[in-house]
Amino acid sequence: MGRSPCCDKVGLKKGPWTPEEDQKLLAYIDEHGHGSWRALPARAGLQRCGKSCRLRWTNYLRPDIKRGKFSLQEEQTIIQLHALLGNRWSAIATHLSKRTDNEIKNYWNTHLKKRLTKMGIDPITHKPKNDALLSSSENANSKTASNLSHMAQWESARLEAEARLVRESKIRSHNHNHNHKLDFGGNSHLKAWNINLESPTSTLSYNENVPPIITSEEIGGANSNINNKKNNNEDENINNDENNVVVSMIEFVGTNSSSIVKEEGGDDQEQWKGYESSLTFTSNLHHELTMSMDQGVGDVIAEEGFTNLLLKTNSEDLSLSESGGESNNGGGDGGSGSEFYEDNNNYWNSILNLVNSSPSDSPMF
DNA sequence: AAATCATCCAACCGCACATGT
DNA sequence: AACATGTGCGGTTGGATGATT
Incomplete structure (x- = not known):
């Protein structure tokens, strides 16, 4: 039977978020909290699926997110935790409180993994x-x-x-x-x-x-x-x-x-x-x-x-x-x-x- | 200056799991 | 027990941007 899609894909916007959409989402969550993500887009007046809204919030709009360059210490922590946990980005992210799992994952894939590889170290097994x-x-x-x-x-x-x-x-x-x-x-x-x-x-x-x-x-x-x-x-x-x-x-x-x-x-x-x-x-x-x-x-x-x-x-x-x-x-x-x-x-x-x-x-x- | 290549990262996708009915 | 729904997670993609030729 399979599960139904998270939202009706017809007529919903995809791709990058506009500042207006961000503002709508922020304003809604600020006032009501996110509640049910599935119901949120309609209530907030967004032509997005709930999943997209959740992702935008958790990876970008959340106020407690630290952005910008990773510090040396953060890099060390990621490497060490990855050696212990593997690709469990959410678990790793819990120890880098202001970084999202998506950001850590991206940083690993674009920087740290290559760095280890260049040094002849298998980034999977360390x-x-x-x-x-x-x-x-x-x-x-x-x-x-x-x-x-x-x-x-x-x-x-x-x-x-x-x-x-x-x-x-x-x-x-x-x-x-x-x-x-x-x-x-x-x-x-x-x-x-x-x-x-x-x-x-x-x-x-x-x-x-x-x-x-x-x-x-x-x-x-x-x-x-x-x-x-x-x-x-x-x-x-x-x-x-x-x-x-x-x-x-x-x-x-x-x-x-x-x-x-x-x-x-x-x-x-x-x-x-x-x-x-x-x-x-x-x-x-x-x-x-x-x-x-x-x-x-x-x-x-x-x-x-x-x-x-x-x-x-x-x-x-x-x-x-x-x-x-x-x-x-x-x-x-x-x-x-x-x-x-x-x-x-x-x-x-x-x-x-x-x-x-x-x-x-x-x-x- | 233009073309090409490399890098970055936000966003999407599909799956898994938890919970509710 | 079976199904529906909501949410979280990890893998991947594709557009934007920067660097190089």
Whole structure:
């Protein structure tokens, strides 16, 4: 039977909106609210279908929309969230409060995706493209492999968040004797999402050879590494800021995960080894994590929003790398980077809070 | 100056899901 | 349970604009 169209298409206007139409829509919504979008056009005197009106309102006319150029921090946030969420623009948009999903989607497709591609990074899996090729040649079902890999990244990132929280909370509880406890109660998605270490989705493997500590020189090296490649490549026209977004993301993941960003060799894929192994490394913490979670340890912090914390962490990571400042592994065994430790603690706690506070209202879970 | 190419982004389309009857 | 309706979401398109030749 199929559903009827959202509106009678005959006689209704399509295409760009005129200022007069905008004014009518704004005036109507200002006075009455939008109510039923289907009924709105007739009531507002518009020759448009309700769907068109809704789109115009949500993507353009809404007063709480931020327009214009995306900031470096916004770009970083989009990349990071996309690595976690994929093309779930509405979910990503919820963490960029003044941006619409459509705008983020457009920006991704026209800027960020190309940027990652130019750096040899698969914008879908956020892994070096050669990896994807390798896996596809080894596995006839490359699509499945890709999906599993993506899932593995996501699960690993989540596990890492949990593991870090546990470790850092232990330290905090020792230092401060705080009594705030995380609620890992019945509807906790952290528990629901606990995965077996032997899960087939964990396709990545931890590289024992990856040093656990990332130094500021190495971070700087990651930057210069990419820039060096740029200089050696006539086709590469990514500017420094653009590179910094991506490199910052690499640092962000790498430094949050007891791993390394750069290895000698000078090619972009090398830099991603740390990223990949960092995601996998967290699986090894799973046992500790579940044990600790059962004990209910952890501080709840994160008065700030998730996005703000993301941005704070990343921008500071970036500044560290640019200033040559000291950075450590963030894994709790480096000992010399307490400030960095605190920053990342905020980030991971915020993820945890997000997870815990989003049992049903977040499209993420 | 004109033609061509590249980029941007608002808007459309179709599908999926939730809810109401 | 079956169907109708409303809404949200992601993918895609096409016109406008800018850059390059």
